Amino acid sequence: MNVTTFILVSVIKIVIAVIVLLTAVAYTVWLERKVVGHIQNRWGPTRVGPFGLLQPVADGVKFIFKEDLTPPHVYKPLYIAAPMIALVFALTSIAVIPVGNWVTVGGIQTPLQITDVNIGLLVVLGITSLGVYGVALAGWSSNSKYSLLGGLRASAQMVSYEISLGLSLIGVLIMAGSFSLRDIVDAQGGHFWGFIPRWNIFQGQIVAFFIYLMAAYAETNRIPFDLPEAETELVAGYHTEYSAMKFAMFFMAEYANMITVACLATLLFLGGWHGPLFGPPILQAILPLFWFAVKVFAFLFLYIWVRGTLPRFRYDQLMAFGWKFLLPLAIANLVVTAFIVALKS
Amino acid sequence: MLHLIIFSVFGLVCVAGAVNLLVQRHPINSALSLVVVMGSLAVEYLLLGAEFVAAVQVIVYAGAIMVLFVFVIMLLNAGVEEQTKGSRVAMLVGIPGMLVGSLLMAWVLIEHSGTQAVAAGALPGSPKVIGWLLFHDFLLPFEVTSVLVLIAIMGAVVLAARPESAQQKKES
Numbered sequence: 001m002n003v004t005t006f007i008l009v010s011v012i013k014i015v016i017a018v019i020v021l022l023t024a025v026a027y028t029v030w031l032e033r034k035v036v037g038h039i040q041n042r043w044g045p046t047r048v049g050p051f052g053l054l055q056p057v058a059d060g061v062k063f064i065f066k067e068d069l070t071p072p073h074v075y076k077p078l079y080i081a082a083p084m085i086a087l088v089f090a091l092t093s094i095a096v097i098p099v100g101n102w103v104t105v106g107g108i109q110t111p112l113q114i115t116d117v118n119i120g121l122l123v124v125l126g127i128t129s130l131g132v133y134g135v136a137l138a139g140w141s142s143n144s145k146y147s148l149l150g151g152l153r154a155s156a157q158m159v160s161y162e163i164s165l166g167l168s169l170i171g172v173l174i175m176a177g178s179f180s181l182r183d184i185v186d187a188q189g190g191h192f193w194g195f196i197p198r199w200n201i202f203q204g205q206i207v208a209f210f211i212y213l214m215a216a217y218a219e220t221n222r223i224p225f226d227l228p229e230a231e232t233e234l235v236a237g238y239h240t241e242y243s244a245m246k247f248a249m250f251f252m253a254e255y256a257n258m259i260t261v262a263c264l265a266t267l268l269f270l271g272g273w274h275g276p277l278f279g280p281p282i283l284q285a286i287l288p289l290f291w292f293a294v295k296v297f298a299f300l301f302l303y304i305w306v307r308g309t310l311p312r313f314r315y316d317q318l319m320a321f322g323w324k325f326l327l328p329l330a331i332a333n334l335v336v337t338a339f340i341v342a343l344k345s
Numbered sequence: 346m347l348h349l350i351i352f353s354v355f356g357l358v359c360v361a362g363a364v365n366l367l368v369q370r371h372p373i374n375s376a377l378s379l380v381v382v383m384g385s386l387a388v389e390y391l392l393l394g395a396e397f398v399a400a401v402q403v404i405v406y407a408g409a410i411m412v413l414f415v416f417v418i419m420l421l422n423a424g425v426e427e428q429t430k431g432s433r434v435a436m437l438v439g440i441p442g443m444l445v446g447s448l449l450m451a452w453v454l455i456e457h458s459g460t461q462a463v464a465a466g467a468l469p470g471s472p473k474v475i476g477w478l479l480f481h482d483f484l485l486p487f488e489v490t491s492v493l494v495l496i497a498i499m500g501a502v503v504l505a506a507r508p509e510s511a512q513q514k515k516e517s
Contacts, residue, residue, distance in 0.1 A: 075373075078373065117396075118396070118471075119396050119397060119400050119472070122397070122400035122401075122404065123400060125400075125404055125408075126400050126403035126404045126407075126408060129403070129404050129407070129408025129409065129412075130403070130407060130408055132408070132412050133377075133380070133412070133415070136412065136415055136416065136419065137373075137377075137415070139419070140373065140415075140418075140419045148419065151419060152416065152419060152420060155412055155415070155416045155419075156416065158412075159409060159412055159413065159416075162408075162409070179472060
């Protein structure tokens with residue numbers, strides 16, 4: 001592949017990935033409003049388009065045309081930069097996430113992922129760990145006590161749960177023997193006894209999966225760990241002082257992070273794009289993408305379901321849960337996994 | 346060639362971030378400049394072929410330690426730093442002196458230390474190599490360092506958790 005085709009293919013893949021991701025973000029918001037509505041015996045959005053399907057478009061237009069207020073006495077450079085930082089880091093990590101196998105289009109072979117790096121998982125972790133700055137700086141620069149409290153809570157919470165999150169992934173890494181997300185998915189192909197898929201969640205990593213699940217909820221500031229924006233006590237937390245498109249950027253960052261976390265869970269624990277393949281060749285080519293999307297959707301649905309069901313933790317409960325329960329559990333899981341893998345080899 | 350250009354650009358960004366760290370008067374801006382320094386250092390490692398070290402640099406330094414720095418600055422609500430004019434002699438002698446010193450050091454390192462310049466992508470930096478070095482060749486220093494860190498953590502806990510009797514005295 002020469003340089004021109006490489007750049008052309010990369011640009012096409014980036015454009016497709018960004019469009020798909022932003023559409024997914026918009027419709028995750030719609031899905032959340034709809035599902036939470038039904039859980040609470042309401043209809044959710046119904047007015048704009050059939051089943052309220054055009055609601056995200058209406059919301060977007062509204063966000064763009066709203067007055068962009070800047071409160072007095074904010075620290076302007078960081079106040080403006082904070083939502084951008086949050087959104088940029090939330091959107092960047094999609095670059096290393098594979099959604100399917102290699103495909104050949106017009107004689108050019110390319111993986112279904114923007115770029116395949118051999119430390120893919122570390123890149124995702126690094127980028128998400130930088131996302132904290134958006135939230136923390138927004139809280140600090142807004143010059144409001146609610147925002148500051150939200151920002152402080154967010155940074156403490158995200159730094160604390162990042163440790164459990166990272167440790168829960170190491171078990172998977174030991175089993176796959178690689179940091180590359182593609183290798184990790186490839187290691188999960190095939191079946192036990194012909195019918196149980198060899199996904200990591202069925203290979204003894206079920207504890208790690210639940211640690212990851214809980215740490216991921218905390219990392220993305222979602223109920224039951226949405227202390228940084230607890231509306232009953234902090235108005236809206238770190239984005240209290242933001243309006244219009246700047247607020248929308250935080251919103252998009254949150255949902256983009258949710259999707260990244262869902263993709264990562266799918267790749268690491270749920271076997272990625274592996275699933276039953278059947279039918280004519282064209283169907284066989286599309287099915288892996290379909291399975292990947294179904295798994296991500298299931299994970300997102302779980303997110304929303306939990307939001308509609310559980311109340312919020314208290315802050316001391318959150319910290320105690322993270323440090324005194326999740327962290328020891330993650331370390332124990334790591335030791336057991338390492339022991340078993342060492343015995344097997 | 347492209348490697349060299351990108352390497353130089355990020356080297357300049359790194360130095361600019363370091364200078365900005367000193368010039369800025371607000372602690373948050375200084376902390377963020379340090380994040381820029383860490384990030385561009387990570388890119389330099391990446392260009393030299395040490396991708397694992399680069400990722401760890403971002404995760405640990407930029408993503409965890411600097412977040413705690415920013416956290417502390419936010420918590421203490423540190424204001425704008427007060428600056429004195431400083432003595433003119435320090436400005437006149439210090440800046441040229443620093444320039445000459447660093448040039449001298451670079452010259453000595455390049456000409457007389459006997460080390461070779463590292464070509465881009467030449468460092469063995471895969472996770473496997475690093476892991477082997479840490480847990481095999483340098484196992485003892487590694488474990489000693491971890492004990493040292495553990496002692497530091499315990500010291501911090503002891504300092505943070507004041508004895509109850511002292512706290513009660515304060516309250517009464």
